[in-house]
Amino acid sequence: TERLFGGFKKTSDRLSENLTTAVSTATLDDATLEEVEDALIMSDLGPAAASRIREKLKEKRFGLQISERELKKAVADEIAEILRPVAKPLEITAFPRPQVILVIGVNGSGKTTTIAKLAHWLVEEDYEVMLAAGDTFRAAAIEQLATWADRVGVPIVKGPQGGDPASIVFDGVKAGTDRGTDALVVDTAGRLQNKRELMDELAKIRKVLGRLNPEAPHDVILVLDATNGQNALSQIDVFKEVAGVTGLIMTKLDGTARGGVLVAAAEQYGLPIHAIGVGETIDDLRPFDPDLVAKVIAG
Numbered sequence: 001t002e003r004l005f006g007g008f009k010k011t012s013d014r015l016s017e018n019l020t021t022a023v024s025t026a027t028l029d030d031a032t033l034e035e036v037e038d039a040l041i042m043s044d045l046g047p048a049a050a051s052r053i054r055e056k057l058k059e060k061r062f063g064l065q066i067s068e069r070e071l072k073k074a075v076a077d078e079i080a081e082i083l084r085p086v087a088k089p090l091e092i093t094a095f096p097r098p099q100v101i102l103v104i105g106v107n108g109s110g111k112t113t114t115i116a117k118l119a120h121w122l123v124e125e126d127y128e129v130m131l132a133a134g135d136t137f138r139a140a141a142i143e144q145l146a147t148w149a150d151r152v153g154v155p156i157v158k159g160p161q162g163g164d165p166a167s168i169v170f171d172g173v174k175a176g177t178d179r180g181t182d183a184l185v186v187d188t189a190g191r192l193q194n195k196r197e198l199m200d201e202l203a204k205i206r207k208v209l210g211r212l213n214p215e216a217p218h219d220v221i222l223v224l225d226a227t228n229g230q231n232a233l234s235q236i237d238v239f240k241e242v243a244g245v246t247g248l249i250m251t252k253l254d255g256t257a258r259g260g261v262l263v264a265a266a267e268q269y270g271l272p273i274h275a276i277g278v279g280e281t282i283d284d285l286r287p288f289d290p291d292l293v294a295k296v297i298a299g
């Protein structure tokens with residue numbers, strides 16, 4: 001909790017300051033509500049969530065006296081209402097094993113680090129985990145993932161740079177099936193510049209997977225960088241279309257004032273949020289606790 005609060009400090013400071021400015025009067029009137037809505041938008045919660053929260057506050061407390069503390073509490077409650085339905089930890093339930101988890105996202109979003117964190121988390125939960133280096137486009141990506149696999153202590157299936165990602169994934173499922181692996185976490189290329197190619201690549205991976213297990217991929221997790229603010233949201237749009245996203249992990253919530261974008265994502269897309277990244281080490285993946293996050297965001 002300490003680290004989560006620490007991680008979210010900038011987001012929390014920003015909204016908190018703005019909310020403090022909003023309660024210049026002691027009554028929750030239209031002007032104050034307007035200021036609250038502006039504060040929420042400035043904190044990256046997005047217009048839809050901001051307007052919903054404003055309406056809820058109006059419904060429940062219009063014309064009533066409200067202190068700064070009460071306002072923050074009320075805002076936190078409404079944020080939690082938005083976040084709760086999307087808080088869904090990743091569950092390993094696939095039968096037959098392995099559960100195939102594709103991880104997608106633009107380069108730099110924290111995809112590789114998140115795969116390592118996720119693998120570590122699953123290992124801690126006593127699952128057998130294997131990685132597949134499906135981002136064959138960048139040589140560095142394969143090496144980086146292999147280094148993480150070593151550090152986390154899990155096997156990795158990889159091929160040469162420029163190799164066929166679908167065949168890596170095929171090998172991964174084969175090896176995973178032989179070894180009794182519970183979860184196969186697959187890195188994929190993050191090239192959004194070339195949507196067509198990425199789409200074809202993912203389609204091919206799906207086709208190969210589907211032949212081995214019609215249920216696979218079981219999860220398609222999009223990794224988003226919170227520091228990108230609203231831009232992270234447009235990535236959801238694109239990847240939903242290109243890749244059939246089933247859930248989100250948002251990274252870099254430490255050290256950004258834009259953590260409110262989590263709320264915007266929840267409100268606009270309703271996709272499950274599995275976890276959040278709050279740092280660069282393998283221990284820095286947190287379960288997504290909606291009440292705690294809401295409290296931290298509202299300051």
Ligand code: GDP
Binds near residue numbers: 108112284
């Ligand atoms: P990829 O290109 O999407 O695979 O991104 P990487 O996993 O290589 O991460 C890009 C950079 O972001 C690296 O320097 C990571 O250490 C850093 N990073 C990843 N996740 C987090 C996070 O949750 N918090 C912080 N502060 N940095 C992160």
